[in-house]
Structure formats: structure tokens, C-alpha cells
Amino acid sequence: MIISNQIEHLRNLYEKQKYLEVIQFGTITLPIALEEKRYDDALICYEYLASAYYESGNYEKFLIAMVEYEKLCLTYGQDRNKMLYHYLYSKLQVITKNFDAAIDATKASIKYAHYLKNNELIVINYYNLAAQLARIDEWEKARIAMSIGEYYKNKVTNYNLIIVEGYVGALYYFATIANKEEFERIKQIFLEHLKEGQNFYDAKILLSEAILTFNLGEIEKSILLFENAYIRFKEQQNIMHVIIIEYFLNEFNLTDRFRYRNEQQQLIKDFDCKLLDPNKVKSLLSDLFFKDDVSALALQYPNVISKELIVQHVEQAIQNNESLYCLHWCFNTNEAEELLDNLFVEQLMFTLFETIYHFIFKHNAEVNVISKNEGEAFIKDISETEFFDLLLNLKEILQSTVVHSTKGMVEIPLHFGFIHSEQLPKEHISYEQLAAYADANLYYAKTHGQLYIYN
Amino acid sequence: MQAKIDKVDCMFLISDEKFCQFLDLIDELDIFTLVLPFAEESYQRSVSILDIWYLISTEEINRIYNPENTMIYPYRNSLLEIIKTLQIKRYIQLALYDNARLAFICAIHIYNELDNFLKSKIALNEEVLLNFSSLKRYSQKSLRPFYDSKYTEYENYPKQLAMLQSSVVTQVQEIQQTYELPLSWTLEQAIDEASQVYEAVFGLINDWGGRVP
Numbered sequence: 031m032i033i034s035n036q037i038e039h040l041r042n043l044y045e046k047q048k049y050l051e052v053i054q055f056g057t058i059t060l061p062i063a064l065e066e067k068r069y070d071d072a073l074i075c076y077e078y079l080a081s082a083y084y085e086s087g088n089y090e091k092f093l094i095a096m097v098e099y100e101k102l103c104l105t106y107g108q109d110r111n112k113m114l115y116h117y118l119y120s121k122l123q124v125i126t127k128n129f130d131a132a133i134d135a136t137k138a139s140i141k142y143a144h145y146l147k148n149n150e151l152i153v154i155n156y157y158n159l160a161a162q163l164a165r166i167d168e169w170e171k172a173r174i175a176m177s178i179g180e181y182y183k184n185k186v187t188n189y190n191l192i193i194v195e196g197y198v199g200a201l202y203y204f205a206t207i208a209n210k211e212e213f214e215r216i217k218q219i220f221l222e223h224l225k226e227g228q229n230f231y232d233a234k235i236l237l238s239e240a241i242l243t244f245n246l247g248e249i250e251k252s253i254l255l256f257e258n259a260y261i262r263f264k265e266q267q268n269i270m271h272v273i274i275i276e277y278f279l280n281e282f283n284l285t286d287r288f289r290y291r292n293e294q295q296q297l298i299k300d301f302d303c304k305l306l307d308p309n310k311v312k313s314l315l316s317d318l319f320f321k322d323d324v325s326a327l328a329l330q331y332p333n334v335i336s337k338e339l340i341v342q343h344v345e346q347a348i349q350n351n352e353s354l355y356c357l358h359w360c361f362n363t364n365e366a367e368e369l370l371d372n373l374f375v376e377q378l379m380f381t382l383f384e385t386i387y388h389f390i391f392k393h394n395a396e397v398n399v400i401s402k403n404e405g406e407a408f409i410k411d412i413s414e415t416e417f418f419d420l421l422l423n424l425k426e427i428l429q430s431t432v433v434h435s436t437k438g439m440v441e442i443p444l445h446f447g448f449i450h451s452e453q454l455p456k457e458h459i460s461y462e463q464l465a466a467y468a469d470a471n472l473y474y475a476k477t478h479g480q481l482y483i484y485n
Numbered sequence: 486m487q488a489k490i491d492k493v494d495c496m497f498l499i500s501d502e503k504f505c506q507f508l509d510l511i512d513e514l515d516i517f518t519l520v521l522p523f524a525e526e527s528y529q530r531s532v533s534i535l536d537i538w539y540l541i542s543t544e545e546i547n548r549i550y551n552p553e554n555t556m557i558y559p560y561r562n563s564l565l566e567i568i569k570t571l572q573i574k575r576y577i578q579l580a581l582y583d584n585a586r587l588a589f590i591c592a593i594h595i596y597n598e599l600d601n602f603l604k605s606k607i608a609l610n611e612e613v614l615l616n617f618s619s620l621k622r623y624s625q626k627s628l629r630p631f632y633d634s635k636y637t638e639y640e641n642y643p644k645q646l647a648m649l650q651s652s653v654v655t656q657v658q659e660i661q662q663t664y665e666l667p668l669s670w671t672l673e674q675a676i677d678e679a680s681q682v683y684e685a686v687f688g689l690i691n692d693w694g695g696r697v698p
Contacts, residue, residue, distance in 0.1 A: 178686060466629070477645050
């Protein structure tokens with residue numbers, strides 16, 4: 031079969047909810063796409079595979095697919111892939127009951143969906159966001175999310191399986207807030223659009239009905255619905271949802287009254303629950319939340335961290351009345367870029383960055399990489415003399431990097447901007463102020479051709 | 486949306502109470518800020534939205550410009566000059582004076598559409614694009630420190646930065662003149678969309694459900 035048709039075939043299988051066939055076909059198509067370096071197609075394969083594993087309840091394979099998917103996304107992913115990655119990642123975090131992480135991921139997916147004007151993913155994500163916010167008792171924000179989801183749903187003209195899946199999130203939301211009328215309305219729409227897929231989704235509908243009836247105070251009915259949902263999920267071999275049922279039974283104190291309690295415990299016992307540890311999942315999959323270039327550097331350079339973390343650490347230091355330097359650096363590579371090969375210049379900037387990093391590393395500085403030729407570091411516990419020694423040593427090493435090429439000699443001008451926290455009035459010390467002043471100092475050093483300015 | 490902004494960076498002189506109201510809105514209505522793209526997240530974007538929120542929700546007679554910031558941030562000022570020319574539907578404008586939430590949602594949509602529109606026109610000219618990109622690199626932080634008096638021994642003011650802003654402002658003004666009608670239409674659409682989203686969540690803008698013509 032011609033390769034381009036394989037992706038179409040995967041899409042058709044998925045829309046017919048033939049998830050096992052998606053998995054069979056996808057696991058053949060994926061390695062071929064990777065081998066032929068057709069990364070766009072490989073990413074689509076991962077999306078379908080991960081979704082199919084999720085829908086068929088195979089948690090372990092879902093996790094593995096997400097790890098591989100993230101790696102490829104970091105290197106070759108476009109905005110569309112990142113949108114879908116965050117959407118699937120949020121579903122993974124819901125399974126591990128890490129609702130805050132799920133909410134962050136859903137919000138990230140929504141941002142991409144708005145940027146790409148993908149109304150389907152906008153709707154699904156807002157519905158899921160509503161359900162996730164309701165789980166952490168953020169009722170008003172959940173209501174807002176659902177209302178916005180409904181608004182964008184009215185703009186969708188073409189209903190396909192993807193958007194229909196979003197209704198599951200809406201059902202969970204209305205079940206959680208015990209709104210029977212809206213629940214029934216969504217359920218009717220869901221069933222109308224599902225057509226052939228009703229058999230597959232009946233288990234999820236049963237589960238959401240169980241939650242609704244419990245919240246309406248109909249305990250006996252709720253237990254019956256949980257039992258029916260359990261039977262269906264067991265038939266589908268969907269261990270993920272068997273575990274989710276257990277969560278709810280514990281939360282609602284219904285475990286003792288659940289008829290299949292022992293059997294369920296055995297099923298869960300046979301499953302490796304360590305996989306559901308939110309910290310383990312987070313450590314496996316967290317790179318996409320860094321900026322792409324930072325995450326690659328952070329692997330090798332442990333003191334390179336995200337801006338959010340730096341801000342936190344700086345705020346902490348300020349609260350503890352610790353004084354610190356904020357240092358910005360910039361290499362001027364304009365001349366080098368004109369004369370030399372791009373790859374060579376990139377490598378050169380990397381070498382320069384490494385030099386700075388290793389020098390300030392011994393002072394336990396925290397580093398934020400702003401771009402390939404600009405960076406920021408915060409250094410605590412360093413005297414003024416030591417700091418200036420550091421700068422002058424850096425100057426010596428870095429400015430001696432004169433590149434000889436067939437086209438001549440190229441110097442890489444270097445500039446610093448820095449400020450010490452004691453130079454600012456106490457009430458104005460913050461990450462933003464320190465960084466802004468370091469930036470201003472850097473600007474004047476650059477425009478006056480100096481290594482740094484000092485006053 | 487970045488909530489750590491400084492009141493002194495607002496283009497208008499606003500009270501602490503008003504400023505706190507804006508910060509509360511960022512927290513309360515954070516879901517509405519999801520239309521703003523990741524990649525453009527910046528300090529300047531957040532203060533620009535503060536400017537627009539204040540502009541559209543305060544009658545002209547009550548608005549006082551911060552003269553320092555008019556000099557420091559000519560680019561942001563040029564955005565406000567564009568927004569001042571908008572023909573906002575009367576019933577929405579009346580509501581904006583009383584309804585801080587509506588104003589917040591409108592400000593977000595106006596900023597987003599204006600930024601997208603300018604980017605699309607600027608992309609047509611490589612030199613203009615270069616200037617715009619250079620200016621964006623300063624968007625992560627306040628520019629007030631650049632004008633601190635301690636730098637006067639080097640320069641009276643940061644000339645290069647000022648020239649960069651000035652050339653971008655000229656380009657923005659040219660775009661405004663060349664594309665006056667499509668720009669107005671785009672921004673009016675943004676306000677319409679914002680008010681529809683508001684109504685989908687909070688109900689009709691006017692309590693009594695009518696529309697003032």
C-alpha cells in the first residue's frame with residue numbers, strides 16, 4: 031500500500047472505533063515512517079496509536095507511546111502535534127489523578143488549538159477542562175470552561191469521532207455537578223452522533239451515569255450502574271477504567287457494597303500500579319513543558335532551568351533576605367554569521383555558552399538560556415571582588431576565542447549586564463526588576479562597545 | 486497571562502484599586518486568556534492588555550496619560566491610538582464602562598487580533614519585519630530601567646532603542662493608513678466575538694436584555 035494511504039487508512043480505522051486494528055496497523059506503519067525519516071507521518075502514527083491504546087484501556091502501551099511521541103515531538107513536532115500531545119498528556123494525568131497537571135496540559139492544548147483555529151480540539155479541550163476543574167472543586171471556572179466549550183461547539187459544522195469523544199468530558203462534568211437535565215441533553219446528542227460506536231462507549235456512559243446518580247443521592251441505583259460499567263470495562267479488558275471505577279468507589283465510600291469488589295481487587299493487583307505514580311509519569315514526560323532549546327540543554331547542564339523555576343528561586347532568595355547578582359550576557363555574532371557557516375556559528379555559540387556555564391557553575395548559579403547567544407544567571411553568596419574576578423576571567427577566556435577562517439579573523443564581541451540586589455530599593459527587589467536592570471546595563475554596554483558598565 | 490506586572494508601566498495613571506481589580510480579573514478569568522498564543526507571552530503583552538482594558542472601560546474625560554510612559558513606550562502608545570479610533574457599538578460601549586469583566590475579555594480579543602493583523606502586514610516587508618522582531622526582543626521586561634537617570638553619564642536616553650521604536654511606530658502608522666478599513670473591521674469583529682463569548686458565559690450584556698441602538 032502506498033505510504034500516504036496508510037495514514038488515511040489509520041484515520042478511517044480510528045473513526046470506525048476499530049482500535050485493535052489501528053494498533054495492529056499503526057505498529058507496522060510507524061517503524062517504516064521512522065526508517066524513511068517521514069517524521070510528520072510518524073507523529074500522526076503516534077497520535078493514533080496513543081489514542082487507540084487509551085480507548086482500548088491499555089495503559090502501559092499508552093504510557094510507552096506517549097514517551098516516544100514526546101521525544102519525536104520535541105525534535106520534529108509542529109504546533110498541531112504539540113496540541114494533540116498536550117491533549118493526550120492531560121488524559122494520562124487524569125488516570126494518575128494528577129488533576130493540576132491535567133489542567134495545565136489541557137490549557138496548553140487549548141492555546142495551540144486557538145492558535146491553529148482548530149474548533150474541534152477547542153471544544154473537546156474546554157469540555158475536558160470543565161470536567162477536570164470540577165474534580166478539584168473549582169466550580170465557577172469549570173462552569174466558565176463548559177460555557178466557552180458550548181460557544182465554540184456552535185461553530186463546528188462537521189461532527190466526527192474526535193469531537194464526539196469530547197462529549198465524554200461534558201458528561202463527566204454534568205455528572206459531577208449533578209445537573210441531570212444537561213446530562214441527559216448531552217447524552218442524547220452523544221448517542222445520535224455515535225451511531226455505530228454506541229456499543230463501545232456505553233461503558234463510559236454507564237460510568238458517568240453512576241457518578242451522576244450518586245451525586246443526586248440515588249445510592250442504590252449508582253451502585254448498580256457502577257457494577258454494570260465494571261462488567262463492560264472488564265469485557266473490553268479496559269484495566270484503566272476498572273481502576274477509575276475503584277477511585278470513585280473509594281471516594282464515595284461504596285467499596286463495601288460493590289458486588290465485584292474482590293474480583294476487581296484481584297484485577298488491579300495483577301496490574302503494575304507503580305506505573306500510576308504521578309511523579310513517575312511526570313519524570314518520564316515533562317520535557318515538552320520546557321521551551322525546546324532549554325530542555326535539550328537541561329539534560330546536560332543541570333543548572334539550566336526554566337524561567338518559571340528561576341523566578342521561584344529568586345523570589346525565595348529575596349524572601350530570605352539573601353543578596354544576589356543578576357548577570358546577563360550576550361555574544362555579538364553578526365560578523366561571524368556573515369562570514370562563516372551557520373552550523374559553525376551555532377557550534378561556536380554553544381562552546382561559548384559552555385565556557386560561561388562551567389565558570390559560573392562552581393558558584394552554584396542558576397542559568398536561564400534566553401536565546402543561542404544570550405543568557406541570564408543568578409548567583410548568590412559571592413562577594414563583589416569574586417564577582418569581578420569572575421567577569422574578568424570570563425572576558426579573558428571568551429575574548430580569546432578569535433576564529434581564523436579562510437575569509438579572515440572574526441572576533442566575537444561579548445557584553446555583560448549585571449546588577450546586585452542591594453543596588454535596588456528593598457521594596458522594589460523582584461526577579462522582574464533585577465532582570466530588567468541587568469538588561470538595561472547590557473544594552474548600554476552593547477551600544478557603547480564595552481564589556482560592561484559599572485556605576 | 487503574566488500577572489507579575491507593575492502599575493507604573495501602565496500608559497495611564499491608575500489607582501491602586503483599579504490595578505488590583507485588573508490583577509484579580511487575570512486570576513478569575515484566566516480561562517479567557519487561553520486565546521492568547523504561548524509564543525507571544527511577555528511582560529509587554531500583559532501591560533498592553535492592561536492599557537486597552539483601562540482605555541475601553543474609562544471615559545476619555547477621566548483618562549490621564551502617564552507622560553513618562555508615553556515617551557518610553559511609543560509603540561504601545563501607537564496601539565492605543567489605533568484602538569481609540571474604533572467605532573464600538575453603543576450598547577457595548579455603555580456596558581464597558583460598568584462591566585470590568587466584559588472589558589477584560591474585550592481587551593484580550595482586541596489585543597490578539599490587532600497583534601495578528603500587524604504581524605500579517607509587517608511580514609510582507611523583510612526590513613519592517615526585522616525591526617519588529619528586534620523590538621519584540623525587548624518585550625520580556627519593563628523598559629523603564631533603560632531610562633533610569635543613572636545612565637545619563639553614558640547617554641541622555643537610550644538612543645538606539647528609541648530609534649528602533651520610532652521606526653516601528655512609523656511603520657505601524659503606515660499600516661494603519663493603508664489598511665484603515667480592514668483594520669477597523671477586524672477589531673470590530675474582535676469586540677463582537679468577545680461580547681458573544683461573554684454572553685455565552687455570563688448572560689446578556691444588558692440586564693434587561695435589550696440593545697441600546
